[in-house]
Amino acid sequence: MSSHSSLYNIVPGALEEGLEVFVVIFDRDWALWSQYPGLLARIHPIRIRRPKDSMAILRAFNAIEQELVIVPHGSFVRYLSGESLALLKHPIFGGVKILQYEADRNKNVGLLAAAGITTPRIFDNPDAVDCPVIVKLHGAEGGKGYFIAVNRDDLWEKGKGKQIDFIQEYISGVSIYAHYFSSPIRDRIELLGFDRRLESNANSQYLVSFEEPSFTVVGNIPIVVRESLVPEYYQMGQKFVEQTGLVGPFCIETICSSEPKIYAFEFSGRIVAGTSVWAPSGNAYTHLLWNEPMYMGKRIAREIKDAFTTNQLAKITVDSP
Numbered sequence: 001m002s003s004h005s006s007l008y009n010i011v012p013g014a015l016e017e018g019l020e021v022f023v024v025i026f027d028r029d030w031a032l033w034s035q036y037p038g039l040l041a042r043i044h045p046i047r048i049r050r051p052k053d054s055m056a057i058l059r060a061f062n063a064i065e066q067e068l069v070i071v072p073h074g075s076f077v078r079y080l081s082g083e084s085l086a087l088l089k090h091p092i093f094g095g096v097k098i099l100q101y102e103a104d105r106n107k108n109v110g111l112l113a114a115a116g117i118t119t120p121r122i123f124d125n126p127d128a129v130d131c132p133v134i135v136k137l138h139g140a141e142g143g144k145g146y147f148i149a150v151n152r153d154d155l156w157e158k159g160k161g162k163q164i165d166f167i168q169e170y171i172s173g174v175s176i177y178a179h180y181f182s183s184p185i186r187d188r189i190e191l192l193g194f195d196r197r198l199e200s201n202a203n204s205q206y207l208v209s210f211e212e213p214s215f216t217v218v219g220n221i222p223i224v225v226r227e228s229l230v231p232e233y234y235q236m237g238q239k240f241v242e243q244t245g246l247v248g249p250f251c252i253e254t255i256c257s258s259e260p261k262i263y264a265f266e267f268s269g270r271i272v273a274g275t276s277v278w279a280p281s282g283n284a285y286t287h288l289l290w291n292e293p294m295y296m297g298k299r300i301a302r303e304i305k306d307a308f309t310t311n312q313l314a315k316i317t318v319d320s321p
């Protein structure tokens with residue numbers, strides 16, 4: 001399905017690995033995809049009018065007759081959720097279940113905590129708040145509309161008239177998004193790199209005093225993390241896979257405090273946009289693992305190719321937790 005991740009990461013990776021590629025492309029994205037006629041000529045584009053027409057998307061996927069594996073990403077989860085996913089006739093890379101953790105913040109952070117990973121505290125009751133908190137709203141996308149409250153009174157004041165979904169301890173530090181790949185075919189977990197998001201005025205040159213920070217995502221930048229943190233991040237990914245059995249790409253979203261201590265506040269059980277920062281050449285971490293240019297889209301394609309050629313497709317399309 002057309003998205004930033006598929007255009008710049010998943011599709012180039014699949015083509016590099018010699019796979020045949022079908023992409024459902026929304027009309028609104030056609031102008032952008034048309035900027036790359038060389039890429040369009042090598043794929044099977046299937047045009048769809050509106051992203052919100054989930055039935056049309058389902059029909060388009062189900063009409064493809066070849067044996068294929070669907071690679072999910074952020075837009076895919078956004079436009080095909082719940083019941084729609086169950087109606088797809090082709091298997092999904094990494095299964096369906098893990099994608100459903102995106103809709104429920106409590107369940108999402110609960111799974112991280114169940115794996116023994118340090119997470120910020122969650123407050124079900126606003127009156128129980130005894131520290132600075134970040135407040136996430138219903139249906140908010142890309143951090144839009146979140147606010148920070150320094151204490152309980154501030155929370156009641158700022159929350160007036162807002163549909164609050166989730167109140168979480170605010171961790172002061174640097175946000176670091178860690179990207180992993182869990183490979184059933186090679187029986188290993190790969191730490192493939194890190195990025196951080198650039199979030200509008202939360203990361204602006206200067207936050208003026210009358211402004212609330214806004215976490216609306218506007219871009220991503222790659223990071224090489226402090227040496228002592230690398231093993232910790234690696235173990236975090238391992239613990240998470242041990243707990244969940246997750247297959248394929250995933251991202252643990254963290255804040256690293258001044259101690260430094262890592263707090264994981266969310267995960268995505270799929271490729272995320274931040275991995276496009278090192279496509280197509282790779283980074284220091286992928287280079288040591290692969291000794292060739294490797295990035296998330298290509299890594300996914302390599303696993304699919306290996307699973308196909310060794311007749312182990314079921315291993316990569318299995319539902320995790």
Ligand code: AMP
Pocket residue numbers: 120134136142143146168169170171172175197199215253255265266
């Ligand atoms: P999310 O929508 O949960 O991915 O959060 C959007 C952004 O809000 C993150 O990229 C962080 O910059 C910030 N954020 C989320 N949760 C926390 C937290 N518990 N403490 C501090 N900052 C957070």
